[in-house]
Amino acid sequence: MNTVRIDEAGTAKDRPILEIKDLAITFTTSAGEFKAVKNAHLSIMPGETVAIVGESGSGKSTTALAAIGLLPGNGRVTGGQILLDGEDIAHASEKRMIELRGSHIGMVPQDPMSNLNPVWKIGYQVRETLKANGRPDGPDDVARVLAEAGLPDAHRRARQYPHEFSGGMRQRALIAIGLSCSPKLLIADEPTSALDVTVQRKILDHLDKMTTELGTSVLLITHDLGLAAERADKVVVMYQGNVVEAGPSLELLQNPQHPYTRRLVESAPSLASRRIQSAKEQGVEAEDLLAPAAEGTSRDEVLQVRNLRKIYKLRQGLGKSSDFAAVDDVSFSVRRGTTTAIVGESGSGKSTVAKMVLQLEAPTEGQIIFDGVDTAGLKGRELFTFRRRVQPIFQDPYGSLDPMYNIYRTIEEPLRIHKIGNAASREKKVRELLEQVALPQSTMQRYPNELSGGQRQRVAIARALALDPEVIICDEAVSALDVLVQAQVLNLLTELQGRLGLTYLFITHDLAVVRQIADHVCVMEKGKLVETGTTDDVFEAPQQEYTMALLNAIPGASLMLPPAVA
Amino acid sequence: MSNNNHFVAPVEETPLQATDSLKTDQAPLSLWADAWRKLRRRPLFIVSSLMILFLLFVAFFPGVFTSVDPGSCQLSNSEAGPRPGHPFGFTLQGCDVFARVIHGTQASLAVGVLSVICVLVIGVTLGALAGYYGGWLDAVLARLGDIFFALPLILGALVITQLPLFRENKSVWTVVFVISMLAWPQMARITRGAVIEVRNADFVTAARSLGVSRFGALVRHVLPNALAPVIVLATLELGVFIVAEATLSFLGIGLPPGVMSWGNDISSANASIRTTPSILLYPAGALSITVLSFIMLGDAVRDALDPKSRQR
Numbered sequence: 001m002n003t004v005r006i007d008e009a010g011t012a013k014d015r016p017i018l019e020i021k022d023l024a025i026t027f028t029t030s031a032g033e034f035k036a037v038k039n040a041h042l043s044i045m046p047g048e049t050v051a052i053v054g055e056s057g058s059g060k061s062t063t064a065l066a067a068i069g070l071l072p073g074n075g076r077v078t079g080g081q082i083l084l085d086g087e088d089i090a091h092a093s094e095k096r097m098i099e100l101r102g103s104h105i106g107m108v109p110q111d112p113m114s115n116l117n118p119v120w121k122i123g124y125q126v127r128e129t130l131k132a133n134g135r136p137d138g139p140d141d142v143a144r145v146l147a148e149a150g151l152p153d154a155h156r157r158a159r160q161y162p163h164e165f166s167g168g169m170r171q172r173a174l175i176a177i178g179l180s181c182s183p184k185l186l187i188a189d190e191p192t193s194a195l196d197v198t199v200q201r202k203i204l205d206h207l208d209k210m211t212t213e214l215g216t217s218v219l220l221i222t223h224d225l226g227l228a229a230e231r232a233d234k235v236v237v238m239y240q241g242n243v244v245e246a247g248p249s250l251e252l253l254q255n256p257q258h259p260y261t262r263r264l265v266e267s268a269p270s271l272a273s274r275r276i277q278s279a280k281e282q283g284v285e286a287e288d289l290l291a292p293a294a295e296g297t298s299r300d301e302v303l304q305v306r307n308l309r310k311i312y313k314l315r316q317g318l319g320k321s322s323d324f325a326a327v328d329d330v331s332f333s334v335r336r337g338t339t340t341a342i343v344g345e346s347g348s349g350k351s352t353v354a355k356m357v358l359q360l361e362a363p364t365e366g367q368i369i370f371d372g373v374d375t376a377g378l379k380g381r382e383l384f385t386f387r388r389r390v391q392p393i394f395q396d397p398y399g400s401l402d403p404m405y406n407i408y409r410t411i412e413e414p415l416r417i418h419k420i421g422n423a424a425s426r427e428k429k430v431r432e433l434l435e436q437v438a439l440p441q442s443t444m445q446r447y448p449n450e451l452s453g454g455q456r457q458r459v460a461i462a463r464a465l466a467l468d469p470e471v472i473i474c475d476e477a478v479s480a481l482d483v484l485v486q487a488q489v490l491n492l493l494t495e496l497q498g499r500l501g502l503t504y505l506f507i508t509h510d511l512a513v514v515r516q517i518a519d520h521v522c523v524m525e526k527g528k529l530v531e532t533g534t535t536d537d538v539f540e541a542p543q544q545e546y547t548m549a550l551l552n553a554i555p556g557a558s559l560m561l562p563p564a565v566a
Numbered sequence: 567m568s569n570n571n572h573f574v575a576p577v578e579e580t581p582l583q584a585t586d587s588l589k590t591d592q593a594p595l596s597l598w599a600d601a602w603r604k605l606r607r608r609p610l611f612i613v614s615s616l617m618i619l620f621l622l623f624v625a626f627f628p629g630v631f632t633s634v635d636p637g638s639c640q641l642s643n644s645e646a647g648p649r650p651g652h653p654f655g656f657t658l659q660g661c662d663v664f665a666r667v668i669h670g671t672q673a674s675l676a677v678g679v680l681s682v683i684c685v686l687v688i689g690v691t692l693g694a695l696a697g698y699y700g701g702w703l704d705a706v707l708a709r710l711g712d713i714f715f716a717l718p719l720i721l722g723a724l725v726i727t728q729l730p731l732f733r734e735n736k737s738v739w740t741v742v743f744v745i746s747m748l749a750w751p752q753m754a755r756i757t758r759g760a761v762i763e764v765r766n767a768d769f770v771t772a773a774r775s776l777g778v779s780r781f782g783a784l785v786r787h788v789l790p791n792a793l794a795p796v797i798v799l800a801t802l803e804l805g806v807f808i809v810a811e812a813t814l815s816f817l818g819i820g821l822p823p824g825v826m827s828w829g830n831d832i833s834s835a836n837a838s839i840r841t842t843p844s845i846l847l848y849p850a851g852a853l854s855i856t857v858l859s860f861i862m863l864g865d866a867v868r869d870a871l872d873p874k875s876r877q878r
Contacts, residue, residue, distance in 0.1 A: 039575075240580050242579060242580045243573070244579075244580050245572075245573065245574050246573040247571065247572030248572070252572065257572070258574050258577065260580070260582055263582070360771060384777050387776060387777040388777065391775065392775050396768055399767050400769050400771075400772050401769055401772075402773070402787050403791065404787075413778075414776040414777065417778055417782075460772070467776075
């Protein structure tokens with residue numbers, strides 16, 4: 001091995017800026033040794049963008065953290081090499097790593113909400129980085145760095161605190177910090193997964209532009225195959241700590257070889273929209289393909305929402321308050337046995353609509369008519385019956401199950417509350433429900449903390465189904481799941497709809513998911529309904545600028561894959 | 567791997583597993599089972615719980631350890647040193663120190679345990695109601711708690727015990743009452759905080775939309791999930807209350823002189839601290855060991871119930 005130090009001499013053009021060979025990383029936990037990364041290898045040429053794709057727990061973030069020498073205290077490199085411009089940094093001293101960080105390797109972390117120190121001004125945090133790397137750190141330098149990251153009015157912004165920034169602006173500030181010392185390599189760990197799609201697109205576009213100008217190589221870590229393929233020259237697929245496939249992005253998508261990659265390509269929602277279109281071209285109606293309504297179900301309107309409005313009072317000092325319309329004049333109706341999706345970015349009021357339909361919040365104005373009855377007047381007994389017929393599934397699979405209840409008690413609870421059957425018949429019902437959501441019977445004795453996110457979500461579905469409801473309201477029900485698990489849950493939901501004639505109201509920010517599951521779409525922006533229509537109409541001929549912006553922002557949407565592959 | 571090669575790992579190296587398959591190799595674990603599994607391997611927990619078990623045994627069966635009557639004191643033995651049958655010597659009044667320490671365990675533990683129970687009942691109820699329902703109820707209960715919170719324990723106890731009703735009926739119960747009156751706001755605050763944290767959890771909303779009543783959700787879902795910090799505080803406070811009893815007794819406003827307790831003994835040993843300090847040391851030592859075991863237990867329980875250390 002040749003240990004070439006990085007000097008002012010510059011980088012040879014034909015040598016990779018980062019090369020990882022046979023990397024193995026082991027974590028020491030109270031339960032013993034755990035091999036998070038078993039065999040990872042990749043190389044990034046100067047100016048190139050390489051994406052690592054994999055599900056949570058595949059070792060993709062760990063590999064990247066090892067490259068910048070920031071493994072958690074209980075993790076260590078147990079094999080292989082990490083060559084940064086020819087120098088092996090897998091076991092480099094902390095002193096050397098501090099020299100390299102910032103100036104040679106920059107990092108954009110995942111969560112813009114928690115990665116800026118809330119007690120320091122943005123400018124101070126940028127200056128800190130410049131100072132640590134011996135760069136000029138005057139106010140003008142700070143403003144220049146921020147302006148380059150696309151923050152307008154940078155001088156003023158530098159004097160603000162993180163809480164005054166939106167999520168997208170914070171991520172820009174983090175990108176500014178990551179690129180402030182023009183590193184040769186930038187590690188971007190899920191840089192936009194916490195952001196709305198339209199913001200995500202802007203940020204990634206800007207990141208592209210900046211790194212191209214600076215000639216920086218980018219190691220992009222993402223769980224989204226579509227995004228990886230769109231943004232990266234090469235894609236590296238990781239699975240269970242191993243690199244299972246690597247190659248040029250398009251080729252890898254068009255010709256996936258490893259069964260895991262094939263599985264990923266098949267279930268990536270951002271690519272699935274293509275899949276449905278290609279199916280349509282072959283004469284298959286998307287609606288038949290995806291949401292077959294149960295035979296004989298009358299297609300009446302089970303849920304009607306009329307002129308719904310929700311005003312929140314915002315307190316502004318003593319005795320003063322201003323009105324904030326979270327939901328403003330929203331009307332739509334849902335036919336029995338179909339799926340209606342409400343799409344919008346954060347703050348669009350879509351979840352407030354769901355809460356009002358579920359009778360968890362009272363509307364300020366307007367009506368919600370369920371099966372011909374205005375729900376506003378429901379009290380006591382009637383409300384109890386209504387609860388039985390309309391069930392929710394929530395976003396966070398880690399929060400929606402009581403950690404103190406085992407799975408049996410969780411699913412049995414609604415039956416017990418509604419006094420259905422006796423102990424024996426309830427147990428039988430729980431077993432049936434578990435079977436319906438494809439979980440083994442042995443799950444009954446387990447507790448939520450032993451299950452993965454997807455399994456918990458399936459338990460939540462079983463609980464929602466326990467009372468044989470007619471309408472299920474899914475509030476971002478699959479947003480927190482890995483793509484493969486997401487596809488699995490979506491398939492389950494579709495299958496259950498076909499079998500039980502369920503009606504879904506699907507709240508989501510993810511248009512790709514909408515395309516997969518919904519018959520009708522309502523697009524919301526800032527509390528208002530901007531567009532409604534059948535999924536096909538909205539996707540193929542969006543009428544509103546906002547809808548178009550949303551559609552264009554789906555990562556991978558611009559990739560044209562031949563139908564045979566997709 | 568060179569630049570433009572399309573690399574594919576052999577499938578055998580990373581066999582494909584079913585998506586999201588359930589791990590079935592471990593026994594199911596509830597929060598409490600998990601905590602117990604962690605606890606029983608902690609030396610801190612083992613030592614402290616053995617000590618507490620021993621103390622409880624002493625409290626219930628003092629006769630096993632000494633057959634000397636702690637109440638029969640002979641002035642001829644005043645401040646006499648240890649001798650066979652009387653390992654700790656005698657007090658100023660000529661009582662057997664060992665027997666008094668053994669028999670004093672009962673009163674100290676009784677005050678500690680009973681006070682903790684009272685504080686739990688008052689504090690958890692009020693704290694949970696305030697945290698869960700919020701609004702005016704919260705405001706009223708929080709201010710009420712603040713009033714008691716502002717009273718220092720000893721000062722408050724001095725005032726309350728001087729009331730004729732208490733002065734004339736001194737007993738274990740009056741001490742328990744005084745301690746509970748002044749200590750519940752702490753418990754109420756902790757409960758309130760824990761309940762507020764849990765009340766907005768998705769599983770509570772889910773339960774409500776299943777048809778569980780508002781109060782039902784508090785009892786079934788919110789409280790059980792808010793109990794961990796409460797239990798930790800309760801174990802820690804047990805030690806604190808035993809000290810409080812000793813302090814009150816030392817000041818002469820706690821247990822009546824007729825009741826055998828460490829606090830009373832420490833108080834009366836005060837007179838002979840220069841001549842025979844050992845009379846003071848033995849009850850004080852017993853007190854320290856007891857409090858230490860409860861605080862150690864509290865620490866161990868806190869670590870075991872820490873949600874951050876739960877898997878996933």
